[in-house]
Amino acid sequence: xxxxxxxxxxxxGSHTVIKLVENGYDVVVADNFSNSKKEAVxxxxxxxxxxxxxxxxxxxxxxxxxxxxxxHDIDCVxxxxxxxxxxxxxxxxxxxxxxxxxxxxxxxxxxxxxxxNNIIFSSSATVxxxxxxxxxxxxxxxxxxxxxxxxxKFMCEQIITDTVNATGRLTAxxxxxxNPIGAHESGRIGEDPQDTPNNIMPYIAQTAVGRRxxxxxxxxxxxxxxxxxVRDYLHVVDLAEGHVAAIKYATENPNGTSIFNLGTGKGVxxxxxxxxFEEATGVSVxxxxxxxxxxxxxTCYTATGxxxxxxxxxxxxxxxxxxxxxxxxxxNNPNGYV
Ligand code: NAD
Ligand code: UDP
Numbered sequence: 001x002x003x004x005x006x007x008x009x010x011x012x013g014s015h016t017v018i019k020l021v022e023n024g025y026d027v028v029v030a031d032n033f034s035n036s037k038k039e040a041v042x043x044x045x046x047x048x049x050x051x052x053x054x055x056x057x058x059x060x061x062x063x064x065x066x067x068x069x070x071x072h073d074i075d076c077v078x079x080x081x082x083x084x085x086x087x088x089x090x091x092x093x094x095x096x097x098x099x100x101x102x103x104x105x106x107x108x109x110x111x112x113x114x115x116x117n118n119i120i121f122s123s124s125a126t127v128x129x130x131x132x133x134x135x136x137x138x139x140x141x142x143x144x145x146x147x148x149x150x151x152x153k154f155m156c157e158q159i160i161t162d163t164v165n166a167t168g169r170l171t172a173x174x175x176x177x178x179n180p181i182g183a184h185e186s187g188r189i190g191e192d193p194q195d196t197p198n199n200i201m202p203y204i205a206q207t208a209v210g211r212r213x214x215x216x217x218x219x220x221x222x223x224x225x226x227x228x229x230v231r232d233y234l235h236v237v238d239l240a241e242g243h244v245a246a247i248k249y250a251t252e253n254p255n256g257t258s259i260f261n262l263g264t265g266k267g268v269x270x271x272x273x274x275x276x277f278e279e280a281t282g283v284s285v286x287x288x289x290x291x292x293x294x295x296x297x298x299t300c301y302t303a304t305g306x307x308x309x310x311x312x313x314x315x316x317x318x319x320x321x322x323x324x325x326x327x328x329x330x331x332n333n334p335n336g337y338v
Contacts, residue, residue, distance in 0.1 A: 002026040002072055002118075003247065006059045006107065007080030009036035009296035010198070011191045012122065012236060014044045016078065019240040021048040022193060025247070028072050030055040030065075031081065035194055037337040043188045059103035076118035078246055079107055085198050086126070086295070089149035100152035100161070107164050117169050118250045120243055123157055123176045124299055125232075125261070126150035134267070135303040138176075138259045146295040161257045171254045173246040178232035178263030178302050180239050182322035183329035190329030191236075192336035199254060201233070205330035208283045215285055217270050219292035224299055228270035232263035232301035235317035235325070245313040262314045263302035273319070280323035 003020055006011045008029030014036075020027050029041065029052060041054050053072070057064040059081045068074075082100045083089065089096040104121075111119065128136050129144040145151045157174055164170045180202040183190030197203040206212045220227035242262045249258065268276070274285050308314050 001075045001247075002028060003209065004068070004072070004077045004078065004295060005029045006072045006077065006103070007031055007036075007082065007122075008322070009033060009038070009040045009044075010053075010080055011237060012112075012177075013080040014040050014189050015236045016183060016240040016243045017052070018048045018184065021050050021052070023244050028055070028068065028074065029053070029054040030057050030059060030068065032056060032058045035083070037192065039098060039337040040189055040192070041214040043308070047184060047188060054151065060106050061111050062106040065106060066113060069110055069114035069116065074114070076120065076245055076250065077107060077111060077116060078120045078122075079104065079180060080122045082122065084149060086147050086149050087198055089147050089152070093148040095151050096148045100149075101155060104159055108160070108261050111170075112163075112167065117254070118171045118247070118266060119160065120173045120246045120250065121160055123153045123174050124150070125176055125178050125302065126192050127154045127157065128300075129296060130237065130296045130297045134299055135301050136261060137303045138261055138306050143311050157259075161214050164255075164257045169255060171250045171256040173250050174257060174259045175242060175246060176259065176261045177239060178180070178234055178261065179301070180236045181233045182235040182317065182325045183238065184237065185325055186329070187325070187328035188333040190333065191328065192333075199333065200270065200273065201326055204277050204285050205326050207285050208277070209328065209330050211334065214332045215274065215287040216290040217287050218290060220289045221292075222298040224269055226269050226271050229296055230267040230299040230301065232266060233268055233322060234262065234264050234315050236323040238315040239316050242307070242311065242313050245311040249311050252306060258310070260311060261302040261304070262307060263304065263311070265302060265304040267299055267301040268319060276319045278295045278329070280320045283325040283327065296329065
């Protein structure tokens with residue numbers, strides 16, 4: 001079976017490519033390197049032990065997608081490609097809507113022309129309304145997103161669902177990720193934000209390695225265990241395995257859209273995360289409590305029942321392992337792939 005991986009040079013994509021190859025799949029990667037480096041693909045090939053094809057294209061370009069689908073007999077698409085910085089999406093909404101929506105539409109159109117009937121889509125916990133009860137289940141209410149990035153995921157889910165309903169032969173698995181952290185155990189690939197990190201884990205790692213002076217903790221007056229924000233942090237390698245499970249599920253349950261939350265089911269506060277990182281690595285992380293970040297919510301974590309029951313997937317790696325693997329990547333690559 002051959003899997004077409006859009007955004008396969010990125011953080012989650014590169015780890016998933018390795019898991020796909022380990023599980024016997026052939027892989028074709030496409031990326032425009034707008035938020036990644038060719039070095040990541042080189043190292044992914046080394047770790048996978050396989051020289052898979054790579055196309056440097058914009059996924060919005062349906063003509064190029066069509067060319068690739070003529071060359072390769074693709075069975076399933078995993079659509080990681082997209083812009084993902086929440087703050088940037090508020091400043092540049094049109095870039096986000098253009099890139100994330102047009103890429104999804106071009107991909108679905110090219111898939112239709114070439115009779116490719118399986119798609120796994122990277123969605124996010126941000127599609128859930130901020131006022132849901134915790135833990136979030138796949139039936140929790142969606143919408144009311146607080147930024148354009150979240151709306152692009154919400155809209156792409158709708159575009160995929162409508163296309164599935166119209167064609168009758170498409171199978172879509174929508175994966176709503178919670179907070180991926182960690183890196184491949186080799187320390188050769190990991191998360192490499194191009195600018196100042198938006199997410200907490202790369203910020204912690206860059207502070208630990210001396211690239212940042214201190215971590216700003218965005219508020220200690222939330223209604224949580226210690227006043228700091230609570231999230232559901234899962235190891236990126238576990239998340240990668242979730243995609244392997246999703247492909248199996250799609251092939252065994254054809255026609256229709258299925259939605260799964262992928263997370264650990266455990267909420268961890270910012271201060272608990274920092275402590276876990278310090279304990280796992282022996283490196284201290286200077287921090288200062290600052291103002292709340294606009295748009296943040298107190299707590300977000302998932303119920304894990306549906307993914308366990310239907311995908312046969314659950315996280316295996318601990319928070320400590322995720323912290324140790326993040327540090328292994330960061331200390332060996334203090335400036336990322338550069
Ligand atoms: P990433 O930025 O590391 O990877 C995305 C890749 O897509 C990058 O290599 C980028 O160059 C590429 N890309 C973007 N637009 C493209 C286009 N038009 N054509 C070709 N390539 C393009 O991000 P990631 O963390 O690996 O996330 C992967 C997916 O998962 C994204 O869709 C993201 O929104 C989603 N997601 C990520 C998180 C997270 O915390 N990392 C959480 C929830 C959902
Ligand atoms: N956070 C923080 N400092 C940072 C980045 C994030 O205190 O520099 C907090 C943030 O307020 C939230 C948690 O860490 O409570 C996770 O934030 P992140 O942006 O990584 O994920 P998201 O909020 O999108 O789930």
